[in-house]
Amino acid sequence: MIAQSDSARRPTALITGASAGIGAALAREFAAHGYDLVLVARRKDRLLALADELETRYRVTARAIETDLARPEAPDEIYRQVWVRGIAVDVLVNNAGFGTHGPFAATDLQTELQMLQVNVVALTHLTKLFLRDMLARRHGKVLNLASTAAFQPGPLMAVYYATKAYVLSLSEALATEVQGTGVTVTALCPGPTPTEFQSRARIADTRLMRSPLVTDAATVARVGYRALMAGKAVAVPGWTNRALTYAVRLAPRRLVAHIVRQINARTSAR
Numbered sequence: 001m002i003a004q005s006d007s008a009r010r011p012t013a014l015i016t017g018a019s020a021g022i023g024a025a026l027a028r029e030f031a032a033h034g035y036d037l038v039l040v041a042r043r044k045d046r047l048l049a050l051a052d053e054l055e056t057r058y059r060v061t062a063r064a065i066e067t068d069l070a071r072p073e074a075p076d077e078i079y080r081q082v083w084v085r086g087i088a089v090d091v092l093v094n095n096a097g098f099g100t101h102g103p104f105a106a107t108d109l110q111t112e113l114q115m116l117q118v119n120v121v122a123l124t125h126l127t128k129l130f131l132r133d134m135l136a137r138r139h140g141k142v143l144n145l146a147s148t149a150a151f152q153p154g155p156l157m158a159v160y161y162a163t164k165a166y167v168l169s170l171s172e173a174l175a176t177e178v179q180g181t182g183v184t185v186t187a188l189c190p191g192p193t194p195t196e197f198q199s200r201a202r203i204a205d206t207r208l209m210r211s212p213l214v215t216d217a218a219t220v221a222r223v224g225y226r227a228l229m230a231g232k233a234v235a236v237p238g239w240t241n242r243a244l245t246y247a248v249r250l251a252p253r254r255l256v257a258h259i260v261r262q263i264n265a266r267t268s269a270r
Contacts (some may be wrong), residue, residue, distance in 0.1 A: 012037070016094055018050065019041035022220050026143075030225065079129045090140055092143070107159075119163035127174070141186070142171075147189055150165045151189075155260055155261035168234070190236075219238075224237070
C-alpha cells in the first residue's frame, strides 16, 4: 500500500497524457492550487520542460514518468514507481487518450486496438490500482476524461466515441459505488478542444472543429478542477455542450447518428 496521506504535506495529483493539450492545462491548474505533480506521458522532453515550468512558477514538486500507456504493463510500472518513491496520490487524473478518423471498415485495426488499450484498458487499470489506496485512506479523487462524444454514437470515429461512452459509464458507476467513503469520481466531458489530438486523429478540417462547440484547454481544465473539488459525478464545459448532451437524449438515436456523421465529415477532400 502507498504511504498514508499526511495533512502536513502538499497533496499530489498524478496526471496521464500530461505533456500537451488538456493534460498540460490540468497540470497547470493543479499546480496553481498548490498540488505536487506526477506527470505521465510518452515524450520525456516535454514532460521535463513542463515539470521545470511548474516547479519554477508555482514552487511545487513535479516528477516525470516517461511511458506509453499503449503498453499493457505501463499501469503497473507507473504504480510501482509511485510506490517506490513513497508518494501518496491524492488525485488520479486519467487524461491520456487519442482518436482516429474514417469509416470503421477502412481504419487501421492495430491503431484502434492501441486506442482501446490507452482510452479504456489503461484507464481502468490505473483507476483500479489507485482507487484501492484511496479507499483505504478514506481520502482521494479520480478525474476521468470522457467527452461529449460519450453521449451519442460517432460515425467516422466509431471506436473513439465508444471508448468515451465506456469512460462515462464507468465513472458514473464508480461515483455511486464510492459515496460516503471520502473518495469521489468525476467524469469530465469536454466538447471539441483544439489540441494535438486533432492532428493525430486527422479531424482538424471537420465541421466539428469549426462549430460553436469548441472550448479551449484552459477552460476545460478549470471546469474540470472545480467539478472535481465539488465532488460532481459529471462535468460538461460550456453551456452549448451541456445543452447538446441533453438534446441527444431526447432525439431518436438513428437521427443523432446521422447528424454526428455529417458533423464528423471533412469539409475538404484529402
